Structure formats: structure tokens, C-alpha cells
Amino acid sequence: MKRWLALGILFLEALACGYVPKGLWERTWYYAQAWGVDPYLVAAVVWTESGYCPQAVGKAGEVGLGQFMPGTWVRTTGAPPEWRSHPDWALWATAKHLRELWDATHNWRLALAAYNAGLGAVKAGRIPASTRRYVERVLATYWAFRRGRG
Template structure:
């Protein structure tokens, strides 16, 4: 029985897809607060990015809960790219990167979320794709719903 409980605890992040297990929610909360962010916002980003699937891989090669590209991962964490799929590293890096983008965009959450999706360069030059506007609206809509304001 103990071995089964341990196995469930170890495997639960790997089995999360389309729901947020309690352990991943706890990690999201911890890393969001560590970076001074609202955990519901970080969770909304992770949900839209990967639906909380630690093994998610995007079409362009983005990986993990936060769907990081190798270059962004390296700049944000300094950690090896293979760690992008590790839930703790991915949630910590997602919160850190969001905070960095928030400050880089002058405290504008819309622009910070757009930069998370399309890259800071696209936001800086005002070339935000329509798909990114839809992405930001999805994140903010989910965030407001989870916060009870939507």
C-alpha cells in the first residue's frame, strides 16, 4: 500500500493533462508567490500553454508546462534544456519569466502575456500577431474566471 501511494505521488505530475493535480497546484502557488505573482495568473498561463501536461511538446519545439523554447529557457534559468519538462523547474521558470516580462513591458500584463507568447521583440516593435491577441484573451478570461471575477 505504501509503495502504491509513493508511486502515485511520484507519477502524478506525469499523469496530469487536462486537470490540475493538487501537488502541481501547490507548486504553482509556491513559485508564483516566490516571484510576487498571483498564482491564478500563473496557473492560467500554464493551462493555456500545456493544459498542465508536463510532457507537452509544441509544434515549434516548445516543451513542458510553460512551453519554453530552448533559448528562452537558457536565458530564464541557465539550466540545461532537458530540464524544461521537469514540473518544478518549469513552474519556477514560468513565474520568473512572467515577472521579468511584466517589468520589461512597464508593468503591463497584456503586453507581458503577449511577450510570453510571441516574444518580447514582437511586443517591443508593436508586431503582435492576431493569434497572440487571442492567446492573451484566453489567459485573461481563464484568470478572471478562476479568480471569481468573470
């Protein structure tokens, strides 16, 4: 019975697109705190990237909750790219990657820009207008989550 219940929860989480199931919210907090990142910020990134849809696939081939490209995924996790759609791995990797970007920039706006456009582009000062809009969307979502409106 427990196994079927666990499978049912995973199935519901796979259909989560557009809302944050309690289990994913709790795991977002767990992994964010493990990496020393504000859980609301990790949640805002995941919401902006995928709407908390574990099976999300972007136009450029990015996959999962954190919308990782294969190369970034492997560099960040050391895990096979096929694992990008696994909710736990994706939340862990999103928090870890944000921490790495913070450590590289010491500025959350730049770290978010790097999450979207790549650290190389940010360090070279080539931040596209679409990335600037992305950063504003993430921060608006962050503040909505913090105020309990997410």
C-alpha cells in the same frame, strides 16, 4: 514506502493533462508568490500553454508546463533544456519569466503577449492576431480560476 508514494505522485502528475493536481496547484502558488506574480495568472498561463501536462510538446518544439523554447529556457533558468519537462523547474521558470516580462513592460497584457510572441515583437509593436487571441484566452482562464471555476 515514502519513496514509492512520491514516485506515484510524480507519475500521476505526469498524467495530469487536462486537470490540475493538488500538488501542482500548491507548487504553482509557491513559485508565483516567490516571484511576486499572481498565482492565478501563472496557473492560467500554464493551463493555456499545456493544460498542466508536464510532458506537453508544441508544434514549434516548446516543451513542458510552461512550453518553453530551448533558448528562452536557458536564458530564464540557466538550466539545461532537458529540464523543461520537470514540473517544479517549469513552474518556477514560468513565474520567473512572467515577472521578467512584467518588469520589462509594466503591463500584464503586454507581458502575456511577450510570453507568447517574444519581448522583441511586443516592443516593436508587432503583435500577431494569434497572440492577441492567446492573451484573451489566458485572461479568460485567469478569471475562471479566480472565480473558482477553473
